[in-house]
Amino acid sequence: MYSVKAHVLELTALLCAHGIEDVVVCAGSRSAPLAHTFASCPRLRCTAMVDERSAAFTALGMCAALKRPCAVCCTSGSALLDMAPAVAEAYYQRLPLLVISADRPEAWIGQMDGQTMVQPGALQNVVRRQVSLPEPKDAESLWHCNRLINEALLALVHGCPGPVHINVPLAEPLYDFGAEALPEARVIRREQSRKFGLSPAMRAEWQRARRPLIVVGQELAGLGLEAPLKALMARGCMVFAEHLANLGAIAGEPGFSGLFDLVLAGPAESLPEMLRPDFVATVGGHIVSKRLKQYLRAHPPAVHWHVSPDGACPDLFQCLTRAVEAEDLELLEGLAAEPCHADPAFAKAWNARQERVAAMARDFDPEPFADATVMQCFLASMPEGSALALGNSSPVRNAQYFPLPKDTEVTCNRGINGIDGSLSAACGYAQASGRPTFCCIGDLSFFYDQNALWRRDIPANLRILLFNNGGGGIFHLIPGPGKSEHRDAFIAGASALGAEHLAKTLGMAYWRAGSFAELRAALLAFCTARPASGPMLLEVATSL
Known part of the structure; x- marks a missing residue:
């Protein structure tokens, strides 16, 4: 059974018709008609999450792995703004991320009602298209709703792919789930015949x-x-x-x-x-x-x-x-x-x-035990046919100096280069691709995005290699930050956190390495385990 709300039914039917199969659904009340209907639809695979920022980055990672649109759904209010970093990343990485936000009826916006803000236009600078659906009351408003949904879904992949925002006002009652079937919604297709040729x-x-x-x-x-x-x-x-x-x-x-x-x-x-x-x-x-x-x-x-x-x-x-x-x-x-x-x-x-430089990289001095040498050791052990999700700053740069195993897929949030969603995007990539997915990530990025793991079903094929050097290692390598006596505290984000207790709380296999001997021993299990054997975390304590 589905929500009885006509625009929710129309949206769900058109998601299926336009080939969207994966939806990350965030917890919330105003979005209950959407969440219930999506979860009840056998043609949609739904992933439940709580943190909207992590959820949106997870959906972004799924887009990158599948090379097709994926959706994320949230409740009303600031939940929509929490998705903004991932939407911006999708915009600059040209990924077709669909954002669906529940909203209060238009009449109640700006009236001091709860969990309410102006949602249409909230993401206008980083989306390809945005629409706010009418709540259908008659045939014409249903036609209008259908047209807007079709236009929005077509915009996901038209020309340059990118994110789209569909806002869905929902009046109470929210929990009437009496509809037995989805409608036969009209589908608009776009045909493109342009063929490029050199002038x-x-x-x-x-x-x-x-x-x-x-x-x-x-x-x-x-x-x-x-x-x-x-x-x-x-x-x-x-x-x-x-x-x-x-x-x-x-x-x-x-x-x-x-x-x-x-x-x-x-x-x-x-x-x-x-x-x-x-x-x-x-x-x-x-x-x-x-x-x-x-x-x-x-x-x-x-x-x-x-x-x-x-x-x-x-x-x-x-x-x-x-x-x-x-x-x-x-x-x-x-x-x-x-x-x-x-x-x-x-x-x-x-x-x-x-x-000449390739020979230098092959002869790279394996001492000391630092980020770059650990990366070299890991990449030599990573199995063929894996996915490599690289964190920003040091990991994406250090990995470049060393060869990758055959048939490695590489992903990274290089649209805006932020550290805020690297782990969430890696989770989404792992979930969608099915490949053993190794996320190489620094400690700041990992702890910033640890809510990526706040979910019921962490992908079993996820492997996290955590470079814990006590802060932002990149700030010890680039010229400039060292001129400030406040570098560690206020620029590099120095930290003394460890991930062992978090991993154990989440039921993840965990290793810690502080030397090459410990690293090689851990990599034997970390890199050879079957993809379905459960999520794993290898924390490496390195020097800057």
């Missing part, structure tokens, strides 16, 4: 390039970019991509550099002019390397194309010449089909530098 001007720019570089930012796994990139590399084009690009299948091949950040770490005068690209195309999302940004700003190429589904114009290197409205795969296939006149010396110079 004559673009062909000319590409064929003039002698030192072409493709920079691939963060990408979801399994998009099929490897084939055109490999074809371009074979013809003298360089490809720069971090682990977040999910291009492990071609990592290590000539023309591919995952260690360009280390190459650029040397003195500027030691980098010959032959390394400077004259043509750059950027595809995908954010890149981590600050050195690459600084290098291309200091040595701008003659041509810089940025490719995105909505034709956005981010001038990251201060030399943008063309914004290309296309899917990443479309552009790369288009370039691969064109003649390329790259100077072989360009790729040869980069390949030589890449091999």
Whole structure:
């Protein structure tokens, strides 16, 4: 049985019709008609959570793993604002997160009634579309409701994917569950026939390039970019991509550099002019390397194309010449089909530098027992076919220096780069992907987001590698913070917390390592356990 409220029934029917299968449902009273109806629908998989911020990041992680829209539902009032960090992350990471908020009837907004605020427009700067549904009273208002829901759900994946907010005012009574079936709701479909092709001007720019570089930012796994990139590399084009690009299948091949950040770490005068690209195309999302940004700003190429589904114009290197409205795969296939006149010396110079720093990384001194050396040891033990969820600041940077096992999917909250939802997103990724999911996370990020684990069913395939160095380790590595005598307390967030009691309270298998001997012993169980054997936490006490 379902709620009798017509707009709740219409929304549920259309969620199913538009292919949404996963909903994270937060506890609350005003949202009871939504929660009950979603949980009663056999076509929806519902996950129960309490903390709305964690719930929204969990749904975001599910979006990333499944590469399709997932929803999160909350009650009225400040609960909606608690979801804002995850919605913003989804916006800048281009993930189709659907936010459904319960609300009081419009007549009672601003009347000093309980748990009430102006909810329409609350997320307007970080959503692709927002609608507030009417409570249907007649055929026309039901048509209006249906149209708004269809428009909102279509916006999730139209052009550039992104989050959408559906606000649902609900009048009392809230607990009438007498509807026996969902309605046969009208479904609006959108057909897209646009096909991208290089213009004559673009062909000319590409064929003039002698030192072409493709920079691939963060990408979801399994998009099929490897084939055109490999074809371009074979013809003298360089490809720069971090682990977040999910291009492990071609990592290590000539023309591919995952260690360009280390190459650029040397003195500027030691980098010959032959390394400077004259043509750059950027595809995908954010890149981590600050050195690459600084290098291309200091040595701008003659041509810089940025490719995105909505034709956005981010001038990251201060030399943008063309914004290309296309899917990443479309552009790369288009370039691969064109003649390329790259100077072989360009790729040869980069390949030589890449091999030199790769040898340095292979011979990396395993002492002392620190974040980077622990990461190296762990990645060498991580099983093939895993998912790697990287926390921001140190983990995402340290992981880049070392190779990944085959068939590793990599995820990280690099839309805004915050530490606030890394663990929750990892939980969502683990739940949706089914892969052994290893979350490498620092202590500040872990404890900030520990409500990710406040749920009845922590994914059994979740493995947390907690780097506990007593605060924000990144602030001991970058120049500047050390000039302040208040660094540890007020900048780095120094802490003496440990995770053992939390893990035991939650029933998680737990290990602690303070040396390489303890780490290797723990990794034997941590990395070889069956995915369904239950969540695990390995806490590593490292030096800064």
